[in-house]
Amino acid sequence: MLLESGFLEYVTHRRGYSLSIASLSLALSFRSAEPELETALRLMRDLAQGRQVNVDVAIADLDEMVYLESVLFSRKGIFRRMVEGSRTPIADTSLGCAFLAGLDSTQREKMLKTFRPSA
Template identity: 55%
Template sequence: MTKPRHASTRTTTRTTGQFVRTTSGSRSLERGLSLLRAFRLGTGVLTNAELAARTALPRPTVSRLTRSLVDAGFLVYDLDEQGYRLGVVVQSLALAHRSSQSALDLALPLMRGLAEGRRINVGLAIADQTDMVYLDSVRWSRMGLFRRLVPGSRIPIAITSLGRAHLAGLTATERTALLARLAPEYGADWRRVAASIRQSSAQIKRMGYCWAEWQAGSVAIATPMRDPGGQRYALNISLPTYEAAAEPLATEHGALLMALAGDIHARWREAWS
């Protein structure tokens, strides 16, 4: 009797749009990469103790991993501060990543045009674990001068419109898994946060976008996006509230956001065709 042939994991990946492999990963590599993730904007040098605290890894494990990362050039040991800083290879990787973002290159002129025309902030972000990471953003300051939010800046998924837009764009299985990962970060406050996430999901189903006030004095509106290659994004507009109520501002600018998303999608489809 002939055994049924199963689709290869590469075929499954192509047909489902989700990465699938049956081979096991490297736990040591995952732990080493978690040390690199511990470095965030504003972090210069971290000791083994600080890395252990940030990653919840045992100190002996951290010591072995930092030794390997120094040998490979991903970390450099600072003799004066007696800790580790990122190696220059990380900057090369960041540059390589940015140069590969053709979708961002196509979107930026449209984002800039709206930001300049309406004096608002427009950004495009991708999820990374429990954060959203800005690929780029055109910012309008209160003094009327443009400034660019540093690409790579991170904001939390659970309490921001960008993050909630990302959640809305996931499959039910993916969303459930991410929510389970987010819940421990908020402890007893999770019930309130989860209710706000459900409210944002309902907004997106009804209007295509959601809004949130996670920073005092401003409101942010976001919508999920996906390029023809399958990469998920979240696009947002943010602006100061001053003395105005947030909800009317969100409603007023929601149509602008959705029009911008439509223009970007059209440009992406044209480029991919």
Template identity: 50%
Template structure:
């Protein structure tokens, strides 16, 4: 799985050397794994570049996942309505390892037109409002186990990140949403959204950081909680 996780948006072909650098695995191990993944139909080998690309099987798997989700018919229209009426970005994500993955995402283009961003985009759990919202919804034991793994990535910089996560968890307990400034010039509010089957999603609204930030955070936080309730009502209908 470490080999497959090395592929990101915008990256098509990766050589064994690339995969070793990205995964942290030894070159001999990578060579053995890529050969096995080709044999099993998960990777395709490109002879001219001596690189590997993901095979079409992942498109089939993604289709199965999308079919199992009911967000396209139920949640997406609500997200789009809010995004267009308020001029904000709206996202719905699920956790995967130490990252969050967008299930639905609406982003404003440079021309001011809202478009559906590609599902499957990943973002860090520890430094975003969506990731912290997910962490806040976990039980203490499960959250601590994840934070222990995240701590190993950051070393000396962990103390500040841990403090921000704790503040986000406390704010969600008090107000229902948290705030983060992951991307320059942007502010995001996030809230956890738990489905009937127990899956924990994160719901986010991001907007250009204004001068009157406190007022905007409160306003968009309330809009986020309203959207969350609308989605829950549909899921429970």
């Protein structure tokens, strides 16, 4: 279905499938539907520079966090951003720990059980 709808294409020299440019349209559509992120980005830059810290906004997707915005502070005064859509595991990162800390205890325990290896 993804192939027929144009979101996936077969790449002969790779002998596999790749997301097509139509997938980018979906991402940009999501992005433009969230104008608050532009306001947040300005505030994030100020915070990163003023406190000399990294500042991220991400959302949970299963067992990963997906970056919506990110400002990485550089001691040389250069700012760089993580690519929106980058993913990082919840269980292994400070971003994931911050997310877990914001959950109520019932939600947190339920999610932590999904990270534990089954015996």
